[in-house]
Amino acid sequence: MSLEDCYEVCGGDLAAVRGRLLDDNRIAKYLGFFLQDDTYELLGTSMAQQDWPTAFRAAHTLKGTSMELGLLPLHNAAFALCEALRPDDAGVPKNLSAADELKQQVDDAYVITQAGIALL
Amino acid sequence: MTVGSLKGRTILIVDDNPMNRLLLQDIIGGEASFVEAEDGQQAIARIKELGTEISVVLLDIVMPILNGLDVLEFMSKAGYVDEIPVIMISSETDSDIVMRAYELGASDFISRPFVANIVRRRVLNTIMLYAKQRDLVGLMEEQVLARERDNMLMVSMLSHIVEFRNGESGSHVTHVSDMTRLFLKCMGRKSSQYYLTDEDIRIISLASSLHDVGKISVPDEILNKPGRLTPEEFEVMKSHTVKGAEMLASLDGNKDTKLVKTAYEIVRWHHERYDGAGYPDGISGDDIPLSAQVVSLADVYDALRSERVYKKAFPREKAVEMIVGGECGAFNPVLLEAFIESIDEIEEVLTAPSDGLPKSDVADGGALISPRSAGQISARTVEQLEYERQKYRFFASMSSELQFEYTNATDLLVLNDHGPGDLGLGEAILSPCKDASLLAFFGKDNMDALLEGVRNATPENPLIHMKIVGNAPSGPRWFELTARVIWTVSSLDSSMSALIGKLVDINERQENLDKLSFRASHDSLTGLMNHATAKRTIGERLANRSDKTLVLCVLDIDNFKAVNDTRGHLFGDDILTWMASRMGGSVRDRDLIARVGGDEFLIFMEVKGDPHMVVERIFKRICGNYSGWDVTVSMGVAVAPTEAVSYEDLFRCADAALYVRKGSGRNGYTFYEGNQQPHPAFTSSITPIDNGN
Numbered sequence: 109m110s111l112e113d114c115y116e117v118c119g120g121d122l123a124a125v126r127g128r129l130l131d132d133n134r135i136a137k138y139l140g141f142f143l144q145d146d147t148y149e150l151l152g153t154s155m156a157q158q159d160w161p162t163a164f165r166a167a168h169t170l171k172g173t174s175m176e177l178g179l180l181p182l183h184n185a186a187f188a189l190c191e192a193l194r195p196d197d198a199g200v201p202k203n204l205s206a207a208d209e210l211k212q213q214v215d216d217a218y219v220i221t222q223a224g225i226a227l228l
Numbered sequence: 229m230t231v232g233s234l235k236g237r238t239i240l241i242v243d244d245n246p247m248n249r250l251l252l253q254d255i256i257g258g259e260a261s262f263v264e265a266e267d268g269q270q271a272i273a274r275i276k277e278l279g280t281e282i283s284v285v286l287l288d289i290v291m292p293i294l295n296g297l298d299v300l301e302f303m304s305k306a307g308y309v310d311e312i313p314v315i316m317i318s319s320e321t322d323s324d325i326v327m328r329a330y331e332l333g334a335s336d337f338i339s340r341p342f343v344a345n346i347v348r349r350r351v352l353n354t355i356m357l358y359a360k361q362r363d364l365v366g367l368m369e370e371q372v373l374a375r376e377r378d379n380m381l382m383v384s385m386l387s388h389i390v391e392f393r394n395g396e397s398g399s400h401v402t403h404v405s406d407m408t409r410l411f412l413k414c415m416g417r418k419s420s421q422y423y424l425t426d427e428d429i430r431i432i433s434l435a436s437s438l439h440d441v442g443k444i445s446v447p448d449e450i451l452n453k454p455g456r457l458t459p460e461e462f463e464v465m466k467s468h469t470v471k472g473a474e475m476l477a478s479l480d481g482n483k484d485t486k487l488v489k490t491a492y493e494i495v496r497w498h499h500e501r502y503d504g505a506g507y508p509d510g511i512s513g514d515d516i517p518l519s520a521q522v523v524s525l526a527d528v529y530d531a532l533r534s535e536r537v538y539k540k541a542f543p544r545e546k547a548v549e550m551i552v553g554g555e556c557g558a559f560n561p562v563l564l565e566a567f568i569e570s571i572d573e574i575e576e577v578l579t580a581p582s583d584g585l586p587k588s589d590v591a592d593g594g595a596l597i598s599p600r601s602a603g604q605i606s607a608r609t610v611e612q613l614e615y616e617r618q619k620y621r622f623f624a625s626m627s628s629e630l631q632f633e634y635t636n637a638t639d640l641l642v643l644n645d646h647g648p649g650d651l652g653l654g655e656a657i658l659s660p661c662k663d664a665s666l667l668a669f670f671g672k673d674n675m676d677a678l679l680e681g682v683r684n685a686t687p688e689n690p691l692i693h694m695k696i697v698g699n700a701p702s703g704p705r706w707f708e709l710t711a712r713v714i715w716t717v718s719s720l721d722s723s724m725s726a727l728i729g730k731l732v733d734i735n736e737r738q739e740n741l742d743k744l745s746f747r748a749s750h751d752s753l754t755g756l757m758n759h760a761t762a763k764r765t766i767g768e769r770l771a772n773r774s775d776k777t778l779v780l781c782v783l784d785i786d787n788f789k790a791v792n793d794t795r796g797h798l799f800g801d802d803i804l805t806w807m808a809s810r811m812g813g814s815v816r817d818r819d820l821i822a823r824v825g826g827d828e829f830l831i832f833m834e835v836k837g838d839p840h841m842v843v844e845r846i847f848k849r850i851c852g853n854y855s856g857w858d859v860t861v862s863m864g865v866a867v868a869p870t871e872a873v874s875y876e877d878l879f880r881c882a883d884a885a886l887y888v889r890k891g892s893g894r895n896g897y898t899f900y901e902g903n904q905q906p907h908p909a910f911t912s913s914i915t916p917i918d919n920g921n
Binding site for chain 2: 127128129130134138141142145147162165168169171172173175176178
């Protein structure tokens with residue numbers, strides 16, 4: 109399978125990623141790392157435990173790494189959740205009521221992304 | 229390490245996500261070496277550990293424990309941001325956060341997602357910028373340092389030229405400079421009043437090398453004169469302070485630099501003293517700039533501790549004692565404290581082999597060649613000691629004293645006659661105990677007494693005081709001799725090693741004293757002893773009597789009231805004076821005559837055998853005619869018994885005999901009738917009989 113197929117499944121922007129990271133091997137390598145990274149799991153457990161600061165950081169990291177690799181659907185979902193969990197001045201998540209639904213969207217995107225990378 | 233390359237650079241990557249850390253390393257490339265931190269706390273630990281080994285920090289913002297802004301704040305407060313560039317990396321695009329990061333000293337901001345070439349370029353640019361800055365600072369420091377070394381070399385050469393001209397060893401300048409630095413540091417620790425920055429201390433220490441630069445203006449004949457300087461020559465020598473200061477003041481364009489200003493203070497005032505007793509301006513206390521105060525002490529101490537042709541180096545304890553004891557003039561008390569506290573360090577400086585250059589914090593390690601000549605005499609020190617000698621000579625001449633020093637090892641007596649009169653003695657006398665001129669002046673008895681005093685002196689009681697009459701060329705004079713025996717440790721259990729002392733002319737004082745004591749003990753009109761003194765002296769003779777017969781005569785001038793009444797009191801006084809001299813001419817030296825009061829006199833004699841013959845002779849000789857007036861006397865005589873008798877009892881007897889004499893007709897003498905002196909002419913009763921005319 110090629111990177112093109114993978115990004116076709118994930119809904120990513122391969123051309124942009126290639127423009128930034130310059131090297132197909134490097135992209136493939138970090139896609140592999142992305143699957144092994146446990147940030148997604150950390151997001152799940154911290155939200156279940158209502159550990160909002162950790163959940164926010166996990167969403168933030170996921171948003172960053174997915175953007176780095178041009179995995180746009182996951183990035184968009186993680187971005188939305190991240191903003192909902194971002195602490196306000198009092199340290200309380202800004203939009204906790206939307207968190208569960210946004211988390212569901214992240215879950216859906218992550219499953220598809222996983223499937224796409226798995227094609228490599 | 230080359231500019232423009234990442235080779236050898238260390239990059240700290242701070243991000244809580246391992247994938248991001250890996251990706252950044254991947255993008256930046258393998259030439260650099262990487263250190264990672266997972267959170268802010270680890271980042272601070274790495275920064276503290278590695279310091280400026282880190283070429284750049286790539287710093288994420290959102291992290292557990294301490295976030296990126298916390299790390300940046302730490303680096304800012306601790307001053308690291310000036311040394312280590314920080315590039316913030318985050319997907320955060322909140323302008324508040326970006327602004328805050330820049331305020332805290334971040335160099336650059338890279339937003340995500342990473343564009344590999346841009347990240348790499350920015351990292352490289354940032355490193356290069358800082359490296360250039362660091363290299364430039366280093367380059368500048370090197371240049372400044374080189375200039376500083378040149379300055380030091382120039383200053384050192386100049387001061388060495390002066391020293392060589394003085395015939396001083398080259399290490400003096402070094403010692404003074406090093407001590408100056410030590411004193412200033414110690415004073416700063418002791419009192420905030422005297423605190424100086426390292427830079428100030430460096431400049432004063434450097435400028436101290438020039439302290440004697442004015443000696444360039446002192447003629448060779450004076451500078452290197454082997455003997456003592458005349459007062460005029462010494463004035464020229466002293467002028468090196470003002471001359472040197474003038475030289476510095478005339479430096480066009482540079483006279484306002486700190487180095488020249490400081491050197492001016494030192495050159496002009498390094499012979500001033502804290503109590504105002506120094507020169508050239510006689511300023512005192514903290515009117516003397518601290519720099520000059522400190523250099524002056526360093527100058528003196530090095531002079532004391534150095535060996536010279538005419539003196540050995542004083543041992544440390546002695547030199548310290550001389551300075552603390554004020555023998556070298558007064559110094560700032562805080563400076564003296566600092567001096568005592570740093571004495572160990574000072575001694576290290578003085579005894580360390582010298583490279584001839586003052587040590588300096590910036591110039592350490594500079595390989596500079598300095599000319600050196602060992603064992604040459606320091607003319608500056610000669611001058612210092614000469615100053616002290618002049619001072620002492622002045623005070624000595626004020627008190628008319630002769631100082632002497634005898635050393636056992638050489639058997640040589642050295643005299644320094646600063647007094648007004650010449651005693652006819654040389655300046656140095658070999659084997660003084662046998663020297664004829666000294667014996668003639670001193671007298672054998674005095675010499676023996678002095679030697680006895682030396683033998684009896686002990687380290688606990690080393691002083692000898694004597695009052696002697698010396699045979700000065702102008703005649704005998706009174707002197708007071710004060711001397712002190714000196715032992716060295718090695719000679720303690722044997723004989724003394726030296727005798728020092730002074731001979732003070734006290735002739736005037738002694739004469740005054742004699743006059744006063746004569747006046748107190750004698751009658752002002754006749755010059756005879758007064759009754760009180762006669763009483764004391766006769767009492768002593770009675771107590772220590774020999775086997776001779778002791779005779780006391782008390783006599784009155786007959787009809788003395790008529791003398792006063794008819795010829796006046798002045799004539800009466802003349803009669804009394806005449807009588808006194810008649811009596812003086814009638815008795816022997818050992819006999820004692822005194823005026824008891826009014827017209828009453830006494831004679832005390834020691835006679836062998838029968839006293840009547842003596843009394844008869846004296847009586848006849850003292851009576852006579854004075855200016856047409858027949859002077860006769862009535863006399864009562866008492867012979868002291870062989871057993872103890874007091875003056876009072878003896879006098880009472882003689883007085884009683886006198887009244888008997890007067891009662892039975894004047895102009896004659898009567899012996900008191902005592903049972904111890906039977907005489908055919910005496911009656912057995914207490915009433916004395918006239919055996920005279």
